[in-house]
Amino acid sequence: MRLEEEIKQSKFESEQQKAVLNIMVTSNWITSNQTKLLKKFDLSPPQYNVLRILRGAKDKPVMLADISSRMLDKMSNATRLVEKLKQKGLVNREQCEVNRRQVDISITEQGLQLLLLIDAPMKDMTALLSHISTKEAQVLNEILDKWRK
Amino acid sequence: MRLEEEIKQSKFESEQQKAVLNIMVTSNWITSNQTKLLKKFDLSPPQYNVLRILRGAKDKPVMLADISSRMLDKMSNATRLVEKLKQKGLVNREQCEVNRRQVDISITEQGLQLLLLIDAPMKDMTALLSHISTKEAQVLNEILDKWRK
DNA sequence: GTTTCATTTTTGTACCTACAACTATTACAT
DNA sequence: ATGTAATAGTTGTAGGTACAAAAATGAAAC
Numbered sequence: 397m398r399l400e401e402e403i404k405q406s407k408f409e410s411e412q413q414k415a416v417l418n419i420m421v422t423s424n425w426i427t428s429n430q431t432k433l434l435k436k437f438d439l440s441p442p443q444y445n446v447l448r449i450l451r452g453a454k455d456k457p458v459m460l461a462d463i464s465s466r467m468l469d470k471m472s473n474a475t476r477l478v479e480k481l482k483q484k485g486l487v488n489r490e491q492c493e494v495n496r497r498q499v500d501i502s503i504t505e506q507g508l509q510l511l512l513l514i515d516a517p518m519k520d521m522t523a524l525l526s527h528i529s530t531k532e533a534q535v536l537n538e539i540l541d542k543w544r545k
Numbered sequence: 546m547r548l549e550e551e552i553k554q555s556k557f558e559s560e561q562q563k564a565v566l567n568i569m570v571t572s573n574w575i576t577s578n579q580t581k582l583l584k585k586f587d588l589s590p591p592q593y594n595v596l597r598i599l600r601g602a603k604d605k606p607v608m609l610a611d612i613s614s615r616m617l618d619k620m621s622n623a624t625r626l627v628e629k630l631k632q633k634g635l636v637n638r639e640q641c642e643v644n645r646r647q648v649d650i651s652i653t654e655q656g657l658q659l660l661l662l663i664d665a666p667m668k669d670m671t672a673l674l675s676h677i678s679t680k681e682a683q684v685l686n687e688i689l690d691k692w693r694k
Numbered sequence: 695g696t697t698t699c700a701t702t703t704t705t706g707t708a709c710c711t712a713c714a715a716c717t718a719t720t721a722c723a724t
Numbered sequence: 725a726t727g728t729a730a731t732a733g734t735t736g737t738a739g740g741t742a743c744a745a746a747a748a749t750g751a752a753a754c
Contacts, residue, residue, distance in 0.1 A: 413675070419575060421617055426568060435712095452554075461701085476704090495701090498703085528564070528691060535684060626710085
């Protein structure tokens with residue numbers, strides 16, 4: 397849907413200002429689709445994000461600060477997110493013995509199994525959402541990287 | 546910053562998948578900058594959004610459902626947002642006499658004054674954030690509109 | 695060894711969001 | 725006029741987010 401219809405605003409001060417709104421509308425749109433899919437597995441998008449980070453670490457335990465820094469939303473509260481995941485049996489958390497300030501998090505077998513279930517539908521959805529060509533996606537990525545300086 | 550550094554992930558399955566993440570990271574980045582600016586005026590981004598919608602309506606009172614449909618995030622809870630703004634004296638709300646199901650919202654003089662204070666710094670920030678040319682912004686907008694089909 | 699500072703995590707508060715259930719009002723069919 | 729459906733808004737619950745203050749631990753200086 398065109399941006400003008402989406403937020404019922406007909407004129408913008410500049411193409412740049414319009415692009416700012418367009419980015420935010422598109423991001424919300426992607427998130428809401430992902431949220432719907434993940435809800436079937438009783439996960440929120442940040443919870444799913446944490447699980448994927450842990451899977452990516454391949455057995456190496458990861459401390460909370462690392463999780464935060466890899467998340468899309470840097471400022472989110474890793475402590476409470478991980479607590480939710482632990483209650484579902486999807487992650488382990490234990491104090492690091494060499495540095496007892498750290499808390500080491502790792503994904504459980506059950507967590508890995510859940511991710512496996514989600515992989516295919518999530519891939520399908522991303523493909524479905526990306527009605528743009530590889531070339532267009534490249535252009536988009538270049539402009540966005542430049543944008544954030 | 547390049548996306549790879551931003552979320553410390555080195556490879557992506559496709560340019561499209563990378564674009565999905567890029568959109569979300571860029572959106573979070575814009576929002577966090579706006580949040581910082583608005584905080585000086587004791588407003589949250591959705592609250593600011595509501596005030597601008599009301600100013601755009603030019604005296605015509607707006608019902609809650611209209612506010613929701615014009616917001617970036619459609620599903621947000623207009624009732625409670627408007628309540629916060631009312632407590633600050635920035636909006637009026639009264640039951641519509643012809644259709645008592647409706648609640649008509651309008652911006653107060655105090656609300657208009659506050660928006661005037663914010664206009665200049667917000668415009669400056671948007672300009673500062675948009676390190677991209679008008680042409681690039683146009684390309685971005687075209688791809689994003691196409692993306693959301 | 696004690697003080698001081700930095701690191702890592704936890705906790706409290708206030709706000710926002712999604713969704714579903716609920717109330718009140720209006721419109722419509724008969 | 726009555727029952728039914730549609731519209732508009734409110735409220736409860738469970739999650740997420742931002743920020744600041746605090747606690748625990750470790751490192752460094754002296």
